[in-house]
Amino acid sequence: METPTFxxxxxxxxxxxxxxxxxxxxxxxxxxxTRSAFGPFLLPMAEAMxxxxxxxxxxxxxxxxxxxxxxxxxxxxxxTRGGKPVLLAGTVxxxxxxxxxxxxxxxxxxxxxxxxxxxxxxxxxxxxVFQAILNQWFVKRRGAVxxxxxxxxxxxxxxxxxxxxxxxxxxxxxxxxxxxxxVVFLVIFPAxxxxxxxxxxxxxxxxxxxxxxxxxxxxxxxxxxxxxxxxFWEACHTRSFWLLAGGYFAxxxxxxxxxxxxVPMLVDHGFSYIEASWALGVLGLVGIAGSVGLGxxxxxxxxxxxxxxxxxxxxxxxxxxxxxxxxxxxxVLGGLAGLVWVGSSAMTSALIADLYGRVSIGTIFxxxxxxxxxxxxLGAYIGGAAYDWLGTHVIAFxxxxxxxxxxxxxxxxxxxxxxxxxxxxxxxxxxxxxxNPQRLDV
Numbered sequence: 001m002e003t004p005t006f007x008x009x010x011x012x013x014x015x016x017x018x019x020x021x022x023x024x025x026x027x028x029x030x031x032x033x034t035r036s037a038f039g040p041f042l043l044p045m046a047e048a049m050x051x052x053x054x055x056x057x058x059x060x061x062x063x064x065x066x067x068x069x070x071x072x073x074x075x076x077x078x079x080t081r082g083g084k085p086v087l088l089a090g091t092v093x094x095x096x097x098x099x100x101x102x103x104x105x106x107x108x109x110x111x112x113x114x115x116x117x118x119x120x121x122x123x124x125x126x127x128x129v130f131q132a133i134l135n136q137w138f139v140k141r142r143g144a145v146x147x148x149x150x151x152x153x154x155x156x157x158x159x160x161x162x163x164x165x166x167x168x169x170x171x172x173x174x175x176x177x178x179x180x181x182x183v184v185f186l187v188i189f190p191a192x193x194x195x196x197x198x199x200x201x202x203x204x205x206x207x208x209x210x211x212x213x214x215x216x217x218x219x220x221x222x223x224x225x226x227x228x229x230x231x232f233w234e235a236c237h238t239r240s241f242w243l244l245a246g247g248y249f250a251x252x253x254x255x256x257x258x259x260x261x262x263v264p265m266l267v268d269h270g271f272s273y274i275e276a277s278w279a280l281g282v283l284g285l286v287g288i289a290g291s292v293g294l295g296x297x298x299x300x301x302x303x304x305x306x307x308x309x310x311x312x313x314x315x316x317x318x319x320x321x322x323x324x325x326x327x328x329x330x331x332v333l334g335g336l337a338g339l340v341w342v343g344s345s346a347m348t349s350a351l352i353a354d355l356y357g358r359v360s361i362g363t364i365f366x367x368x369x370x371x372x373x374x375x376x377x378l379g380a381y382i383g384g385a386a387y388d389w390l391g392t393h394v395i396a397f398x399x400x401x402x403x404x405x406x407x408x409x410x411x412x413x414x415x416x417x418x419x420x421x422x423x424x425x426x427x428x429x430x431x432x433x434x435x436n437p438q439r440l441d442v
Contacts, residue, residue: 015209017137017200021145023191024130025152027087030184031125033156034098035067035118036255039263040165040277044173051107053264057384059107060260061377062115063122064252068373070123075132075366079359083133087192090124095185097121102177125188127153128369131349132362136199139207142353143303146346147295154287154342157259157280165263165277230356232363240355241364243414244348245371247311250407251344252375254314254400261383265322265393271330279330286338294343298350307347308411313340315404322397351414 038060046056077086097118104110123129130149138145160180167176200206235241258280266276298306317337324330349365356364379400386396 016197016203016205017134017145017207017209019195020137020197021134021148023195024134025148025155027125027188027191028127028130028149028152029156029159030180030187031094031122031156032127032153033158033160034164034180034184035122035126036153036157036259037160037164039260039280040161040168040273041173041176042260042264043267043273044168045110048173049105049107049110052388053384054388055107057260057381059111059115060256061381062111063119064256064373064377064380066116066119067123068370068377070120071126071128071369071373072363072366074123074126075128075362075364075369078129078132078362082198083129084192084196084198086124086129087196088189090121090129091185091188091192092121093117094121094125094188095181098177098181098184102174102181125184127345127349128362128366131345131365133196133198135349135353135361136358137207141208141299142350143298143346144292144295146350147291147293147298147343148346150295150342150344150346151288151291153345154291154338155285158283158285158287158338159281161259161263162274162277162281165274169274230360230364232360232367235352235356235360235364236367238355240351240414241368243410244351245368247307247407247411247414248344248348248368248372249375250311250403251348252372252377253379253403254318254375255379256376257379257383257396257400258318260380261387261393261396262321264387265397266324266330268393269322269324271327275327275330279327279334282331282334283338283341286335287342290339291342291346294340295346298343298347303347303351303354304411304414307344307351307414308408310340310343310347311404311408311411313337315401315408317341318397318401318404322394355415 042053042056045051046053074086074090097113097120100113101110101118104113127149131146134145134149135142164176164180167179171179197203200209262280263273263276266279267273271279294306294310314337317333317340320333321337324333348368349361352364352368353361382399383393383396387393
């Protein structure tokens with residue numbers, strides 16, 4: 001077999017990984033943005049279908065749980081089969097599910113198409129898949145490029161929440177879902193088909209396009225077996241895995257409580273439907289710049305420090321959000337909160353790659369994201385149930401702030417790295433043993 005040649009990046013050529021990153025950015029705006037934009041649909045859907053907020057919250061909760069179960073499966077498929085087929089199949093499923101959601105006339109149809117099929121499509125076109133791919137392409141600039149993906153996801157909230165509200169205002173909620181289905185297919189499917197590549201070695205490149213790392217690769221162009229990284233089983237037996245998962249649980253709980261009940265809460269507090277949607281839109285749009293800035297900072301200040309800061313400031317944001325009384329206060333708060341509102345996904349994924357290597361990043365991050373979605377399901381359901389029971393959103397938003405403070409403390413205890421010479425502590429039956437993760441120090 002002929003030994004592949006690793007090419008240096010010429011100053012006149014853009015490293016191909018950046019094309020993938022840009023394609024992923026726009027794909028996540030649509031995929032994650034549409035998933036987070038259920039809030040504007042909730043009230044008109046409840047009125048048209050004569051369904052309570054609690055039952056609609058149950059649909060969202062089921063969707064989050066199915067999404068959660070699908071994530072480690074999607075991550076494993078990316079690790080073993082590649083990201084392109086996962087993205088192509090996921091796009092087709094998501095397109096069909098969104099269209100059929102808009103055609104649903106019964107609660108059971110809504111539960112099937114949005115709660116089940118759309119959830120699988122969201123998982124197969126979401127952050128786990130794209131971050132698993134891009135973790136193969138970047139090392140030195142991992143924090144920055146993964147934060148670009150978080151910016152895309154947050155930009156999706158910033159764009160798709162008000163865009164969905166406008167579509168509903170002009171066309172009604174049913175046709176709005178048909179429009180979203182068409183846009184999702186026309187953007188994500190071509191990007192997956194023509195732009196996505198699994199690993200830089202396919203093009204004779206190295207991560208970051210850095211020829212200095214050539215010694216870490218075997219003559220067949222892959223990572224040598226002795227430094228392939230930790231398996232999922234090794235990773236889940238470390239404290240770091242569970243500290244990351246615990247923090248990410250709080251991320252899911254808080255973000256999905258906000259995306260599902262933020263607009264209804266603000267409407268209940270006297271804001272107009274459009275004002276409430278645009279407030280979350282401002283938060284998301286500012287979050288794009290904030291996420292990229294935090295990603296760059298994490299490459300210098302440490303990812304766990306930035307992650308803890310994100311959770312802590314997000315906790316204060318939830319407390320302040322329920323106290324806003326004028327549109328000016330609401331938009332200023334949205335702008336300030338947006339600076340630190342996202343980035344937790346990028347920091348979590350980057351820390352996983354830093355600690356456990358590249359080879360099982362999809363599977364490991366998929367299971368951490370599974371825990372995230374358990375929190376997401378609870379946040380979405382508890383927000384609606386608490387309102388129907390107590391008649392206010394204040395309690396649910398206050399509890400969320402406490403959960404986020406705990407997440408900040410957990411995140412601060414995560415180690416920055418595990419050197420190849422270190423042996424990681426394994427939690428097994430209450431006794432401590434050790435195992436060598438055999439990780440590539442990237």
